[in-house]
C-alpha cells in the first residue's frame with residue numbers, strides 16, 4: 001500500500017532547504033535535527049512507511065561505544081547519540097531499560113583479550129567499565145553456564161524500543177514544520193542553478209541541499225551526485241526470539257568477546273519482554289529481503305544454550321533477520337560536498353540506532369559550516385509517544401480500556417486505531433506492527449490478523465502524512 005501518486009505541477013514545486021533521501025533511523029534523526037534547526041526540510045522514503053530497510057530489524061541495544069574503534073567517527077557519534085537519547089527520551093515518552101551488559105569470556109583466549117578491551121573502553125571515555133571475576137559474573141547471572149571464565153561489566157549499555165524512537169524523531173520533525181513524502185522512490189536528480197531537481201516515483205521534488213541517507217541503497221543513491229566512493233556490502237544478521245518466559249534467564253545483556261568482523265552472538269532482553277539470541281553476521285548480495293535459514297537458526301540456538309543451558313527448555317516465539325548497510329570501510333561514510341549541495345551519510349553499519357542522534361548533530365554541524373547559518377526553533381513542539389514496552393504501564397491495564405485485539409502482546413483496539421490516524425499514520429501493515437506490536441507475539445498473528453485487517457482496511461489505502469507548513473508532500 002502506498003501513498004497516492006501525487007505530483008504537483010512542475011511550476012508549483014517548492015524549493016526546500018534540505019531533502020533527505022531515506023526514512024531509516026538515520027534519516028528520521030536527520031529530519032528532526034534539520035527541522036528543529038529551522039530549515040525547511042523534506043524527508044523522502046520509497047516505502048509506504050518509515051523503517052523499511054536496515055532499521056526494521058536490529059538488536060535494539062543503546063551502545064555506550066566502549067568497544068568502538070577509538071578516534072573513529074562511529075565512536076564520536078555513538079557516544080553523542082547515547083548521551084542525546086539519555087537526555088531527551090523522557091520528553092518524547094521513549095523508554096530506556098538500563099540493563100547493563102556483561103562481556104563474558106568463555107575460553108582462555110577470550111580471557112586474554114579482556115584487558116585490551118578494558119583499555120579500549122577507558123580510552124573511549126567509558127570509564128565505568130570494569131573487570132569481573134568468574135564468580136562475580138556467576139553471582140550476577142546465575143543462569144550462565146558454570147564454565148564462564150570471567151568478564152567485563154559495562155553498566156551504561158541499555159535496551160530501547162527500536163521503532164518508537166525513530167518514529168518520535170520523524171513525528172517531532174513533522175510537528176515542527178517538516179514535510180514527509182512516503183512511497184516515493186528517488187530515481188535520479190539534476191542540479192541546476194544551485195537547486196537539486198529530484199526525480200521520484202511521485203513526481204519531482206526540489207531542494208538546495210540533498211542528504212543521502214538511503215542505507216542499504218546508499219551507493220546507488222550516491223551515484224545521482226557522483227561515482228560512489230563506497231560500495232554497500234550488506235551483512236545479514238539472523239535472530240531467534242525466545243518466549244517471554246525466557247526473559248528471566250538473563251538480566252544483563254550477555255555479550256561475547258568480539259572478533260574483527262562482528263560483535264558476535266548476544267543474548268539480551270527486548271523492550272517487549274522477550275529474550276533475543278543473535279545476530280549472525282553473513283555477507284549477502286541481497287539488499288532488500290533478509291531471509292532466515294534453518295541451519296543458521298539451529299546454530300544460534302546451540303550457541304545460546306551453550307551460554308545459558310536453561311534455554312533448552314524455552315520455546316521460540318519468532319525468527320527474524322536484518323541487513324546491515326556495511327561497506328568496504330569500517331567507519332561511517334559521512335561527507336559534505338559544498339559545491340554539489342550534497343551530503344553523504346552512508347555505511348551506518350551496526351550502531352546506527354544508537355548513533356543516529358549523534359550523526360544528526362554532526363551532519364547539522366557540516367551543513368552549518370558549508371551551507372549557511374541555522375535558525376533553531378525557539379520553542380519546539382514535543383510529541384509524547386505511546387508506551388509499547390513491557391516494563392511500563394500499557395493501555396490494556398487501564399480502567400475503561402477498549403477491547404483487546406492482540407492477546408499475545410495485549411494490544412487494544414484503541415491503540416490500533418490511533419496508529420492508523422494522526423499526523424504520521426501507519427502506511428502499511430508492517431508500519432502498524434511497529435507502532436503497536438500487534439501480530440508480533442507468540443501466535444505471530446494467527447489469532448488476531450483477521451480483526452487487525454478489519455480495523456486497518458479502511459485506513460490503509462492512500463495514506464498521506466502531511467502536516468506543518470508544506471502542502472506538497
Ligand SMILES: Cc1cc2nc3c(=O)[nH]c(=O)nc-3n(C[C@H](O)[C@H](O)[C@H](O)COP(=O)(O)OP(=O)(O)OC[C@H]3O[C@@H](n4cnc5c(N)ncnc54)[C@H](O)[C@@H]3O)c2cc1C
Pocket residue numbers: 021022023024025026027044045046047050051052053054055056057058059060061062063184185186187213214215216217221236237238279321322323324325348349350351352353354355
Ligand atoms: C542485525 C542487526 C543488528 C543491529 N543491532 C543494533 C543495535 O543493537 N544497536 C544499534 O545502535 N544499531 C544496531 N544495528 C544497526 C542499525 O540498525 C543500522 O545502523 C541502522 O538501521 C541504519 O539505518 P539507516 O537509516 O542508515 O539505513 P536504513 O534503515 O536502511 O534506511 C534507509 C532508508 O532509505 C530508503 N531508501 C533507499 N533508497 C531509496 C530511494 N531511492 N528513495 C527513497 N528512499 C530510499 C529505504 O527504504 C530505507 O527506509 C543493527 C543492525 C542489524 C542489521
